[in-house]
Amino acid sequence: MIMGEVKPFEEVMAIIEPYDDIVLAGCHGCVTVCRAGGEKEVQVLASTIRLARETAGRPIQIKEVTLERQCDPEYLETMRPYATDHQAVLSIACGAGVQFMAEHYMGLPVLPGINTSFIGVTERQGEWAERCQACGDCVLHLTGGICPVTRCSKSLFHGPCGGSSNGKCEIDKNVACGWQLIIDRLKSLNQLDNYRKLQSFKRWRTSRDGGPRRIVRKDLQE
Amino acid sequence: MKSGSNLEKVLEAGHFAVTAECGPPRGADPDVVRRKAEFIRGNADSCNVTDNQTSVVRMNSMAGCLLLKESGIEPNMQMVVRDRNRIALQSDILGASAMGIRNLLCLSGDHQIFGDDPQAKNVFDIDSMQLINLVKTMRDEGVFPSGKKIDGPPKFFIGCAVNPFADPYEIRVPRLGLKVDAGADFVQTQCIYNLEKFERYMEDLRKEGLHERVKILAGVTPLKSAGMAKFMKRMVAGMDIPDEVIARISEVPKEEQAQRGIDMCIETIERVKTIEGVAGVHVMAIEWEEKVNEIVSKAGLLPRPQVD
Amino acid sequence: MVPCTGRVDEVMILKAFENGADGVMVVGCLEGDCHFVKGNLRAREKVRRAADLLAKAGLGEERARMYNLSAGEGAKFAAHVADMVEHVRGLGPSPINLVRAGAKASPTNVREG
Numbered sequence A: 001m002i003m004g005e006v007k008p009f010e011e012v013m014a015i016i017e018p019y020d021d022i023v024l025a026g027c028h029g030c031v032t033v034c035r036a037g038g039e040k041e042v043q044v045l046a047s048t049i050r051l052a053r054e055t056a057g058r059p060i061q062i063k064e065v066t067l068e069r070q071c072d073p074e075y076l077e078t079m080r081p082y083a084t085d086h087q088a089v090l091s092i093a094c095g096a097g098v099q100f101m102a103e104h105y106m107g108l109p110v111l112p113g114i115n116t117s118f119i120g121v122t123e124r125q126g127e128w129a130e131r132c133q134a135c136g137d138c139v140l141h142l143t144g145g146i147c148p149v150t151r152c153s154k155s156l157f158h159g160p161c162g163g164s165s166n167g168k169c170e171i172d173k174n175v176a177c178g179w180q181l182i183i184d185r186l187k188s189l190n191q192l193d194n195y196r197k198l199q200s201f202k203r204w205r206t207s208r209d210g211g212p213r214r215i216v217r218k219d220l221q222e
Numbered sequence B: 001m002k003s004g005s006n007l008e009k010v011l012e013a014g015h016f017a018v019t020a021e022c023g024p025p026r027g028a029d030p031d032v033v034r035r036k037a038e039f040i041r042g043n044a045d046s047c048n049v050t051d052n053q054t055s056v057v058r059m060n061s062m063a064g065c066l067l068l069k070e071s072g073i074e075p076n077m078q079m080v081v082r083d084r085n086r087i088a089l090q091s092d093i094l095g096a097s098a099m100g101i102r103n104l105l106c107l108s109g110d111h112q113i114f115g116d117d118p119q120a121k122n123v124f125d126i127d128s129m130q131l132i133n134l135v136k137t138m139r140d141e142g143v144f145p146s147g148k149k150i151d152g153p154p155k156f157f158i159g160c161a162v163n164p165f166a167d168p169y170e171i172r173v174p175r176l177g178l179k180v181d182a183g184a185d186f187v188q189t190q191c192i193y194n195l196e197k198f199e200r201y202m203e204d205l206r207k208e209g210l211h212e213r214v215k216i217l218a219g220v221t222p223l224k225s226a227g228m229a230k231f232m233k234r235m236v237a238g239m240d241i242p243d244e245v246i247a248r249i250s251e252v253p254k255e256e257q258a259q260r261g262i263d264m265c266i267e268t269i270e271r272v273k274t275i276e277g278v279a280g281v282h283v284m285a286i287e288w289e290e291k292v293n294e295i296v297s298k299a300g301l302l303p304r305p306q307v308d
Numbered sequence C: 001m002v003p004c005t006g007r008v009d010e011v012m013i014l015k016a017f018e019n020g021a022d023g024v025m026v027v028g029c030l031e032g033d034c035h036f037v038k039g040n041l042r043a044r045e046k047v048r049r050a051a052d053l054l055a056k057a058g059l060g061e062e063r064a065r066m067y068n069l070s071a072g073e074g075a076k077f078a079a080h081v082a083d084m085v086e087h088v089r090g091l092g093p094s095p096i097n098l099v100r101a102g103a104k105a106s107p108t109n110v111r112e113g
Helices: A009-016 A039-055 A073-077 A095-104 A178-188 A192-196 B006-012 B030-040 B061-070 B086-098 B128-141 B169-182 B195-207 B226-235 B243-250 B254-273 B289-298 C010-018 C039-057 C074-091 C095-100
Strands: A002-006 A021-027 A061-067 A088-091 A110-112 A114-124 A127-132 A172-176 B017-022 B046-049 B075-080 B103-107 B157-162 B186-189 B215-220 B278-283 C024-028 C064-068
Touching (some): A009 A039, A009 A088, A009 C039, A021 A039, A039 A061, A039 C095, A073 A095, A178 A192, A178 B169, A192 B169, B006 B017, B006 B278, B017 B030, B017 B215, B030 B061, B061 B086, B075 B086, B086 B128, B103 B128, B128 B157, B128 B169, B157 B169, B186 B278, B195 B215, B195 B254, B226 B243, B226 B254, B243 B254, B254 B278, B254 B289, B278 B289, C010 C024, C010 C039, C024 C039, C024 C074, C039 C064
Parallel strands (some): A021 A088, A088 A110, B017 B278, B046 B075, B075 B103, B157 B186, B186 B215, C024 C064
Antiparallel strands (some): A002 A114, A114 A127
């Protein structure tokens, strides 16, 4: 799922500085799982902001709400009755949610409260790691289920480079060498022959490089 | 002849080749390169010009190569895939060839996190393997990747780098095999301090017959001091400096360590000369180019052959 | 009252300050002796996070504290409470209470911008 982290508190305070009455909108989706923008996080952030603003002599009203998701129009509509009673929305959903919120509430400033980082998995409690770069042209069947675009810092297709050391990437001892992982996996699956094949150039057009993307399913549209 | 370069001719004629390396300046002063050229003159068959090594911005390799060429030294251009997409790479390939550069090394490049611009965008549109194949296709088939005809194909002797000391070892020979399949004509290895491991690497690649398909130049770098040796051992990923090597340079007083480092480098050259499949040596005396003459001459590699 | 300090979360602590507390003490079982295994250890982390947020809000991290004792240590409980009371008295009223009272909050406690 989509992972993000709360913005530094000072940055959030600077972003909401012009406003005295805001909606703080969380999301029960991905950001709840990575503990950045769920109901609990809404309460904590709202409380901290109120304390900080009142202490500084500029109290702020905060309407707390956590939507089912901010990436579906139906759920965004649930805010319609009261949204414009406030001056702005601070959304702690992912970047997609923040933008969709802004599109649906054109007259209201919609502000981001988290930094959206990546598509990833929960490796263990409290630790999330990137797995997918959404390149739109998945070839995981060739690399033992491990993505070279995401897991190799240089997105090499014939790694590892000369900086691989003890299974770690040259950029950081805490980053596994993606190609070491791939080779180990190919070995265990008896697929090392895959390695000796020269891969044709990656088609980046299906990735963000080709422009903002869209999927249309006419068969699902009314 | 694939490119007609001096390096190619020297190797084809069966001589033990010598290449050197110089890093371009962190500025636009051409005289820095011209001065380095003087140290290389007569001591190598051709000379590498690095491409923003360790992601630190320097005068680009192409300009450095042209300055060397102007000074009468045959350049080896280096091209990393870190900073340029396939469009820019193809364009530079055409430009370099047009300007008479005939040796081209295709490399990955160090991650930009190491340089002064760690916030830069990571390009890596194609990798070094694919770049080797790209140059070969442009040269031998005269077409762009799109299939369209090239108006005057580029001519290059294609080089690549290998690191026999990086992990995992078991993939290093297959990876060289891939580079050779992709079209590499010559190889320069990472600098060698662990001769035992290098000999094992050469033995493993001889089993695959790779030494007969590609010309292998053994990389050597003279150590300036025990401090430098320890630093490199600890801080450079993929660098293998055995403790005995550190001990040998540490055992002499500080003011004698530079000379000891040079002597050790010469010994390494003499040893790799005897290994079957080693076609030459690549002397990387970075920021110490003035020592290339001493190293090459004491290793018995002068004068450099004149081939036409 | 909660069955275990593990149930305490940052929101409870922050809300206490919004409601006018000058200090909050969280009292849990001795570490290693949690009736619910790890609840008191989780509480310690939450108190720490709450204290960090209080610092960011300009109230000071020293106003939230965790104490550990066993259910039978009545005298120790009294001592901890006295300790906390004295500690908070020394810190003075929570800056937010000063603002509410109309007085100017002390410069060291007011967050800039």
